Amino acid sequence: MDVDHQTLSLGEFEFACGETIPELEVAYETYGEFDGDNAVLVCHALTGSAHVAGRGRFEDSDQAFAWWDNIVGPGKAIDTTEYYVICVNDPGSCYGTSGPASTNPETGEPYGTAFPPVTVGDWTEAQRAVLDELGVPHLHAVVGGSVGGMNALDWVKRHPDHVERVVAIAAAARLDSQCLALDGIARRAITTDDDWNGGDYYGDDRPDPDDGLALARELGHVMYLSKATMEQRFGRRAATREYERAFPTDPAGRFFPYRDVESYLDHNATKFVDRFDANSYLYLTRAMDNYDLSSGFESDADAVAAFDGEALLMSFTGDWHFTTAQSEELAESFRETDTATAHHVVDSDYGHDAFLVEPDRVGPPVADFLADGVGGSAVSDTTDDDDGDDGPDHAPVHTSLFS
Incomplete structure (x- = not known):
């Protein structure tokens, strides 16, 4: 697999809180070859890194394990022989991108808690800046699980014209009080x-x-x-x-x-x-706690209204961190804007981490959606929906939950 691990300086960076740092260093990895319209941005979860695939390359370092190696790679769901895959480590993290443990160039000491507060929006803008440096103006898809799914949703909200398809797995528009x-x-x-x-x-x-x-x-x-x-x-x-x-x-x-x-x-x-x-x-x-898709808008539907691509939401019945009901609410928000939308519910007892450990259930819908949108055979069903037509506009969901 053709992999490139790099660290890029974005220069002075202003965070959503209004504070700046003199230099934002960002670690990222790319996989595959860019052909102009095949870029897929993968957004990592809370403690993940840019090292999304390729086991064995960081065995002697503190780099996070290749956390989605069972999904990203040659012949896998996100096939690096077809797609140019980019994963960027989030600002505030500790895997090569500037964060509290990084050295403040103005003092020569670690930032510690003097590092500015970060938001999911800051992650999105840093990713956009990295893509600009790589010469990637447009994404075929943005994909993420957990808070990475929130990051993917934020792309639809902030840069709707830059994304064709969005995949948010085990995610929600916001965290609940528990x-x-x-x-x-x-x-x-x-x-x-x-x-x-x-x-x-x-x-x-x-x-x-x-x-x-x-x-x-x-x-x-x-x-x-x-x-x-x-x-x-x-x-x-x-x-x-x-x-x-x-x-x-x-x-x-x-x-x-x-x-x-x-x-x-x-x-x-x-x-x-x-x-x-x-x-x-x-x-x-x-x-993660601060993220709210509807912030700055009247509703979640209003926040995604400018997006004219396709959306896949995936949830797991055993996940109480981000529930199937929350994913369905997201799906309804997309449907309100006439976005081609699928909500694929996986019957799994594992819990929230199912998106990491059950590739046989996650991979096929993701692969089909990237290739064919909501019409993919593993994404949508062909049964009659509540709207009366025979089209596959709703993904396989448990009717006992949502009908």
């Missing part, structure tokens, strides 16, 4: 860690707020799995003897078993703190 609450607790876990030190913990002589970041990540993992999947995978089993507790416990806790589910969360959190920055976690979760 998710806002859990994200708030996760941030408190970080900011109440004594080692956070007001965000000033960089340097060899200072410990990182690993315990707070680990707890924040554990909350995230609970949000990404469904109740059914957690029961199937862990139940009430105790962890096997070789697993040691990753966190201290009270003396009475030694009398009780260290559960398999606790061990799983602790293990993944321990790996995560080795590769991610606590301040970046604060910044990125706030960007």
Whole structure:
């Protein structure tokens, strides 16, 4: 697979909050060859990176794992022999793009919490600037999952004339109050860690707020799995003897078993703190929490009204982070503007992370939609819809949910 990993300077950059930094460095990767009209922008999720595909290339670094290698690549759903795929690391992150851990060129010290607050809109504008530098004026499609799906929706809102097709997977127009609450607790876990030190913990002589970041990540993992999947995978089993507790416990806790589910969360959190920055976690979760598709417009439909392409929304029945009902609301907003729209509901118990781990269910609709729009055989059905015609204007959805 032809892959190019680069870092680009966009010069002075003004964020939506009105603050500027003298130089925004942006890490990005491209896959395949550009032929003028085959560009596909992939927007990564919260703690992802530009390294969307190509396992094994960053084994010795802290770069995020090739997080969608089962979807992006030669002969895969987003086929890099047909499409020119671009993935850009978001401002505020810690995988090559400027963020709190980056050095402020004016002081020679890490920005820390002096880095400007970031928004999903800032991600979109940074991506647009990278595409301009690459000579890509127009996108065949923009694709994203989770908050990456929000980023994809933001493209339709901000640059409707630059996109032919949009794919938002396991996403929503905004977070609900339960998710806002859990994200708030996760941030408190970080900011109440004594080692956070007001965000000033960089340097060899200072410990990182690993315990707070680990707890924040554990909350995230609970949000990404469904109740059914957690029961199937862990139940009430105790962890096997070789697993040691990753966190201290009270003396009475030694009398009780260290559960398999606790061990799983602790293990993944321990790996995560080795590769991610606590301040970046604060910044990125706030960007996600703040996003509202309708901001600046009267409604979600009004926000996407200028888009005249096609839209695919995909959701998973076991996902309580971004629900099928929220995806259907998005689909209805697109339909209000007469946009050719499909809402593909996947019957899955896995939970929110299904878009990452179930390629056999995600890949076919995405591939067909990129090739043929809502008329793709794996995207739309051919049964009579509520509107009385035989056309495939609605994707396969569970009638028990939406009819």
